[in-house]
Amino acid sequence: MTTNAQSKLAARYGAHDIAPLDAWNETLDQLLDHRSVRSFTDQPLPEGTLETLVAAAQSASTSSNLQVWSVVAVQDAGRKKRLSELAGNQAYIHQAPLFLVWLADLSRVSRIAEQQGVELEALPYLESLLLGTIDAALAAQNAVVALESLGLGSVYIGGIRNDIEGVARELGLPAQVYPVFGLCVGYPSTERPAKVKPRLPQQAVLHHETYTTAGEEQVLSEYDARLGAFYQREGMKASGWSEQVVSRLRNVSSLHGREALLGELARMGFGLR
């Protein structure tokens, strides 16, 4: 097991940074091995797969058991195509047999309160947006672990936030529900296998007791080199991470509509105080 663990850790960091644990196991293998899949075969999912992924998702923690999330499973070709257009024309959205739209959902608790004739004073706050967003993210990540254990692959689609009102119309979402992200699910195509992408050295993200930026410049320039080397091995344009990050966040135009989220959420019934 240890050799395998070493190779998984080396791929994840693009370097031999970390010694594997004695108690290493297959679940850790699988987690370390994650890669986003953007090319799927047309093999359909076995019956019951969706329900299994949702059971895994519902097994994640949820703040105070409020369960303020929902998910829409989209399999209809026309709807996948329209969602793909709303989310920046990513071809894999309609290629994948299953497209899951994960929702922060405060409408269910609101309907319950309405039936009881009670006002939920704690709801119209930014905190509720975070509650729903976090609940949805924890659930979705459990589904990702589950689907990878079944040999499936996936990719998150943040582009679903480019036009949340458009997505809400397409999916018939009630007020106080917003689509947090999408997730394409299917069998990975073997023609264009995805690779494990090296992440930042642990020193950059893991702090002990208090936050520190000591030594950060050197760690980041090391990562720039590692990521550049990874892209070169893959035959892609070899730019470092620092360059990518800055070019990604430099202009508002890169938000592709997400600069309007605040106003859209307000119109969709979120209090956001």
Place this chain on the structure above:
Amino acid sequence: MTTNAQSKLAARYGAHDIAPLDAWNETLDQLLDHRSVRSFTDQPLPEGTLETLVAAAQSASTSSNLQVWSVVAVQDAGRKKRLSELAGNQAYIHQAPLFLVWLADLSRVSRIAEQQGVELEALPYLESLLLGTIDAALAAQNAVVALESLGLGSVYIGGIRNDIEGVARELGLPAQVYPVFGLCVGYPSTERPAKVKPRLPQQAVLHHETYTTAGEEQVLSEYDARLGAFYQREGMKASGWSEQVVSRLRNVSSLHGREALLGELARMGFGLR
């Protein structure tokens, strides 16, 4: 495997709702078996555990590889105690050998841009808060799956948002960083074993093609009964879910300070446009 799968699914829903997949596996067993652990032994974590959990966390997806999250590992008894007080006096925070504070971290990309003399125009938007929050949540959930595979237990601490400025002072957080939640990590005490809590029936959270509330009232009243029965079996006060949800969100006082998040985040350097 199938008998086991059936019992896991029955525990998760408090009923025999869902037929297990033929391809059921041990990862699904583990995911379904999740429960929040609020009582820990004093057994220390094996060396290298923290680094393994962070490697699993970093293996989760991150929007555009921006990696806008960080984590502070707290093991100092005094600091755990002070954080426990800031987060609503939950004893398990200082009982657990390891307390992880997960951060949405836009400061790292900001430091890079500053060094390059570039302004990140796309940063001061609500979208950035969501990016960091989602990145942190996906990472943390991977860590939870990893730690459970190692026989450890954990509980998320949303109370860390009760006073994010206080937590930021305690951890020395720079501007544009906020604590999303905490996570207590340790070996579960066998004296008070946690139980799997039944979740909403799938019909309540899983929608096909479009969102629907048809049949919701009946599904929710079924869940009220199932959850009530669970609490009764556990010798706890047996109230249904609808009642709990409404009583949890009825008054602003239940937010314990989180009603001030918007202003606090603004003071902490988040743009939130």
